[in-house]
Amino acid sequence: xxxxxxxxxxxxxxxxxxxxxxxxxxxxxxxxxxxxxxxxxxxxxxxxxxxxxxxxxxxxxxxxxxxxxxxxxxxxxxxxxxxxxxxxxxxxxxxxxxxxxxxxxxxxxxxxxxxxxxxxxxxxxxxxxxxxxxxxxxxxxxxxxxxxxxxxxxxxxxxxxxxxxxxxxxxxxxxxxxxxxxxxxxxxxxxxxxxxxxxxxxxxxxxxxxxxxxxxxxxxxxxxxxxxxxxxxxxxxxxxxxxxxxxxxxxxxxxxxxxxxxxxxxxxxxxxxxxxxxxxxxxxxxxxxxxxx
Amino acid sequence: xxxxxxxxxxxxxxxxxxxxxxxxxxxxxxxxxxxxxxxxxxxxxxxxxxxxxxxxxxxxxxxxxxxxxxxxxxxxxxxxxxxxxxxxxxxxxxxxxxxxxxxxxxxxxxxxxxxxxxxxxxxxxxxxxxxxxxxxxxxxxxxxxxxxxxxxxxxxxxxxxxxxxxxxxxxxxxxxxxxxxxxxxxxxxxxxxxxxxxxxxxxxxxxxxxxxxxxxxxxxxxxxxxxxxxxxxxxxxxxxxxxxxxxxxxxxxxxxxxxxxxxxxxxxxxxxxxxxxxxxxxxxxxxxxxxxxxxxxxxxxxxxxxxxxxxxxxxxxxxxxxxxxxxxxxxxxxxxxxxxxxxxxxxxxxxx
Ligand SMILES: Nc1ncnc2c1ncn2[C@@H]1O[C@H](COP(=O)(O)OP(=O)(O)OP(=O)(O)O)[C@@H](O)[C@H]1O
Ligand SMILES: [Mg+2]
Numbered sequence: 091x092x093x094x095x096x097x098x099x100x101x102x103x104x105x106x107x108x109x110x111x112x113x114x115x116x117x118x119x120x121x122x123x124x125x126x127x128x129x130x131x132x133x134x135x136x137x138x139x140x141x142x143x144x145x146x147x148x149x150x151x152x153x154x155x156x157x158x159x160x161x162x163x164x165x166x167x168x169x170x171x172x173x174x175x176x177x178x179x180x181x182x183x184x185x186x187x188x189x190x191x192x193x194x195x196x197x198x199x200x201x202x203x204x205x206x207x208x209x210x211x212x213x214x215x216x217x218x219x220x221x222x223x224x225x226x227x228x229x230x231x232x233x234x235x236x237x238x239x240x241x242x243x244x245x246x247x248x249x250x251x252x253x254x255x256x257x258x259x260x261x262x263x264x265x266x267x268x269x270x271x272x273x274x275x276x277x278x279x280x281x282x283x284x285x286x287x288x289x290x291x292x293x294x295x296x297x298x299x300x301x302x303x304x305x306x307x308x309x310x311x312x313x314x315x316x317x318x319x320x321x322x323x324x325x326x327x328x329x330x331x332x333x334x335x336x337x338x339x340x341x342x343x344x345x346x347x348x349x350x351x352x353x354x355x356x357x358x359x360x361x362x363x364x365x366x367x368x369x370x371x372x373x374x375x376x377x378x379x380x381x382x383x
Numbered sequence: 384x385x386x387x388x389x390x391x392x393x394x395x396x397x398x399x400x401x402x403x404x405x406x407x408x409x410x411x412x413x414x415x416x417x418x419x420x421x422x423x424x425x426x427x428x429x430x431x432x433x434x435x436x437x438x439x440x441x442x443x444x445x446x447x448x449x450x451x452x453x454x455x456x457x458x459x460x461x462x463x464x465x466x467x468x469x470x471x472x473x474x475x476x477x478x479x480x481x482x483x484x485x486x487x488x489x490x491x492x493x494x495x496x497x498x499x500x501x502x503x504x505x506x507x508x509x510x511x512x513x514x515x516x517x518x519x520x521x522x523x524x525x526x527x528x529x530x531x532x533x534x535x536x537x538x539x540x541x542x543x544x545x546x547x548x549x550x551x552x553x554x555x556x557x558x559x560x561x562x563x564x565x566x567x568x569x570x571x572x573x574x575x576x577x578x579x580x581x582x583x584x585x586x587x588x589x590x591x592x593x594x595x596x597x598x599x600x601x602x603x604x605x606x607x608x609x610x611x612x613x614x615x616x617x618x619x620x621x622x623x624x625x626x627x628x629x630x631x632x633x634x635x636x637x638x639x640x641x642x643x644x645x646x647x648x649x650x651x652x653x654x655x656x657x658x659x660x661x662x663x664x665x666x667x668x669x670x671x672x673x674x675x676x677x678x679x680x681x682x683x684x685x686x687x688x689x690x691x692x693x694x695x696x697x698x699x700x701x702x703x704x705x706x707x708x709x710x711x712x713x714x715x716x717x718x719x720x721x722x723x724x725x726x727x728x729x730x731x732x733x734x735x
Contacts, residue, residue: 276435277468279455281482281529291485295472 121358128355129158132348162352166337170346172353174326175333178244179313179357182329185248186312190259191305193252195297198263199289203275213264216257224254225317232321242324250322251312258311259304266300267293302371306364313361330357385446385459385536385569386411387432392441394427394593401427403593405441409571414563416580417573419590420616425573426465428590429539432571433462445537456486461530462539467522469514475501475525476510482533500532503562520551527559531566538563538570544579556582577617581605589613607720611727614654614720620684622654623694626724634719637690641668643716645731650724657684659718660696667711669694673704685710 123144127135130147131154137143147157154161166172201209231250235241270293278288294301313331320332328336334357337350365372387409394401402424409415417425430436432443434455442449450458461482469478479497488496501507504524514522523543530538543559544552560583563570574580580587581601589596589604589612597609608614614622627636630648634641641653661667662685671687678684683702686695687710696712704710721730 271466271468273464273466273468274470276433276455277462277464278470278481278485279435280433280460280462282456282486284454284456287485291481292470296470 124351125355128162128348128351129160130348131159131161132346135351136347162348163356165346166349166353166356170337170349172330172333172349172356175328175330176356178323178327179329179331181244182248182251182319183309183312186251186255187305187308189248189252190255190308191301193256194259194263194304194308195294195301197260199267199293201260201264202267202270203272213261216260220254220257220261223317224315225321227254228318228321235322241322242327244323244327247319247322247329250318251315254318255308255311259308262304262307263297263300266297266304270296299371302368306368306372309364310361387537387569387571388442388444388447389428389432390442390444392428392431392438392443394424394431394436395439400593402431402438405595407588407595407598409569411569412567414560414570414572414583414585416584416587417571417590418577418580418587419575419596421575423590424593425575425590426541427593429462429541429571429573432537433460433539434458458537459535460537460539461533461535463526463530463541463543465541465543465545467514467526469522469525469529471514474511474513475506475517478514478525479506479528479532482529486533488533496532497528500528503531503565504528504558519546520548520555523547523555524558527562531562534566535568538566538568538572540570541573542575543572544574544576552579559583577619589616591616607729607732608654609729611652611654611722614722618656620657620695622656622720623660623692623696624722625653625689625692625694627651627653629721634721638671638687639669639689641714641716641719644719644721646721651730652722652724652727654720654722655714655718657695657697658682659715661713661715662696662698662702663711663713665711667713669712669714670709671712672707672709674706676704676706685712687712 127144130144130150133149134143134147137149143149150159151157153159201212228250232241235246240246274292274296275285275288278292279285283291315329316331316335319329320335323329323332325336330353334350334353337346337353339346389405389407389409392405393403405428417428419425427436431438434450434453438451443451445458445460470481473481476497479500480493483493483496497510498507501510504527506521506524506528509517509521509525514525517525523546527543530540540559544555547555556579559572563583572579572583584601586598587601587604588598591612597604597613599607599609604613604617608617608622611624615624625636625639627634627639628649629635629644629646629651632642632644632646634644634651634653636653644653669687669689671689673685674688674693675686676683677686678700680700682700683698684695685698685702685704686693688694694712722728723730
C-alpha cells in the first residue's frame with residue numbers, strides 16, 4: 091500500500107498523465123506518420139486534395155491493388171543501392187566511436203588525474219571548439235583536402251568527425267572520471283598495479299556505463315551528421331543522411347520522395363534498437379554522478 | 384620485515400609547508416602512531432612512505448634502500464585508506480584477492496589466503512557481497528583484510544577507525560592490535576584520537592603544522608611532554624597551563640604561588656595535570672572561587688579561572704560544592720612541569 095507521503099492528489103495525477111500523453115503524441119506522431127506513409131505512393135502521402143488519403147491510400151490501392159506497398163523500400167534499397175550508404179554509415183560510425191572513445195577515455199583519465207593547471211585551459215579550449223558550428227570547420231578543410239587529393243573518401247570524413255566530436259567525449263569522460271575517487275587508483279597502485287593496470291582493472295569496470303553512454307552520443311553524432319558528410323563525401327561514398335537528402339532531389343535533379351521516406355524509416359529503426367539495448371547502461375551512466383563511488 | 388628511515392623528509396606545495404624536515408627511524412615490527420590535529424601532515428607523511436606523493440626534499444629508506452623513485456607497487460607496503468577505497472565492482476572475496484591477483488601469486492593458494500585473511504577479521508559470511516551492500520564497519524574490515532592478505536613488509540593505516548561507531552571502534556581497535564602482534568609487521572598508524580594512539584602505539588609521533596613535536600612511548604609523551612603543544616594536546620583533560628613568573632624557585636601568577644621549583648628566574652609557563660592536583664578547603668597553592676563543577680562518575684572535576692584560563696583539578700567522587708565557593712588546589716611541586724614562556728620548550732627532564 092502506498093504510504094501517505096506517496097499518495098498524490100487526483101487532480102495532480104490527472105494533469106501529469108495528461109501532460110505526458112500530449113507530449114508523447116507530439117513526440118511520436120511525426121515518426122508514426124512517416125512510418126505509415128512510407129508504405130504509400132507519393133500521391134497519397136503528399137496528397138493535396140485530401141489529407142485522409144495519406145491514411146487510407148486510395149491511389150496506392152489503384153496502383154498496387156492493396157493499401158500498402160513496399161515500392162518505396164524496393165526503390166531505395168534495390169534500385170538506388172541504399173545498402174551501400176548503410177554500409178558506409180556503419181563504417182564511419184564504427185571508426186568514429188572507436189577512435190573518439192579510445193582517445194577520450196585515455197585523455198579524460200589523464201586529465202582528471204593530472205594535478206597541473208593546464209588541464210583546465212585544455213578543457214576550456216576543447217569546449218570552445220565544441221561550441222563552433224561544425225560547418226565553419228568544414229569550409230576551411232575543403233581546399234586542402236582537394237589539394238591533397240583526400241576529398242570524398244571515408245577516412246577523411248572519419249577524421250573530421252572525430253575532431254569535431256572529441257571535445258565532447260573528452261569533457262564527458264573527464265567528468266565521469268572525476269567522480270571516481272582518486273583513492274581507488276591509489277589503492278590499486280599500492281596493491282600492486284602499474285598506473286595502466288589500475289586504469290584497466292579498477293577504473294574502467296567502474297566507468298563502463300559512462301563509456302557506453304559517451305559512445306552512444308558519439309555514435310549518434312556520426313550517424314546523424316549532415317554538414318560534414320554531405321560536403322566531404324563523393325557521391326559513391328555517401329552515408330545514409332546525405333543519401334536521403336539526395337533522394338529528395340535538388341533544384342537541378344528530380345528526386346524520388348518516396349525513396350527518401352522509406353530510407354528515413356530504415357535509418358531510424360536501428361536507433362530504436364540501439365537505445366533499447368543499452369537502455370540500462372545509459373540510465374546508470376547519466377545518473378552516475380549522483381552516487382559516490 | 385622492514386626498518387623504515389625518514390631522513391629530512393619535507394613536502395611543500397608552493398610556499399605551503401605540508402611536512403617539515405621529518406627525521407625518524409622506525410625499527411622493524413614497531414607499531415608507530417602519527418598523532419596530531421587535523422591538517423598537520425599525518426596523511427601526507429604516510430602517502431610519501433607509500434609512494435603516492437613525492438617528497439620535495441629528503442630520503443625515505445626501507446630496509447636500508449632509498450625508495451624515493453620506486454613505484455608504490457615495488458615498495459611492498461599495504462595501505463588502509465581513510466575512505467577504505469574498496470573496488471565497487473568486485474565482491475568482498477575479489478576485493479581481498481585483488482593484491483594476490485595483480486602480484487601474480489600462485490592461483491592455487493589464493494583461496495586459502497583469502498579465507499585466512501577474512502577469518503582474521505570475521506568476514507566469512509559476507510564474501511559474496513558487493514561493498515555497497517556492507518555496513519561501514521564491515522567495509523572497514525574488508526579494507527583491513529585486503530591489506531593483510533599478502534603479508535606485506537609495512538602496514539600503513541590512515542585513520543581506519545574514523546567512520547565507526549564508538550562500540551565497533553573499541554572492538555576493531557583490539558582486533559588491529561592483535562593482528563599487528565600476530566603478523567609482526569612494521570605498522571604506521573595515523574589518527575587524531577589520542578586514546579587510540581595511547582592504546583595501540585609502541586611509540587607515538589606528535590605532529591603539528593607539519594613539524595614533529597615529540598617522539599616517544601605513550602608514557603613518555605604523557606608524563607614528560609616536550610613542549611606546551613604536546614602538554615595541551617595529550618590527556619583528557621589536557622594539562623593545565625599557567626603563565627607566570629619564577630624567581631628564587633617560587634612561581635607566581637594571579638591567585639597562585641608554588642614554591643620549591645628549580646628554574647632560572649624569569650617568565651615561564653607552568654603545567655600540571657588535573658589528576659596530580661588535590662582539592663582542599665585551604666592550604667593549597669591556588670585559591671580561587673569555583674567556576675564550574677563536573678561530575679564524571681569516578682571523580683568530580685573542579686575548575687577555577689586564573690587570569691584568562693581555566694584550571695581543572697580532579698577531586699574525589701564524593702566532593703560536592705557550589706559554584707563560587709572558595710576552594711584551594713594543592714599541587715605537589717614535583718608534579719609541576721615548566722616550559723619556556725617564549726619557545727614553549729620544556730625546562731628540565733623531570734617534573735619539578
Ligand atoms: N595536494 C595538496 N596541495 C596543497 N596542499 C595540500 C595538498 N594535500 C594536502 N595539503 C595540505 O597539507 C596539510 C596536511 O594535510 P594532511 O592530509 O597530511 O593532513 P592530516 O594530518 O592527514 O589531517 P586529517 O587529520 O584532517 O586527515 C593540510 O593543511 C592540507 O591542506
Ligand atoms: Mg588525513
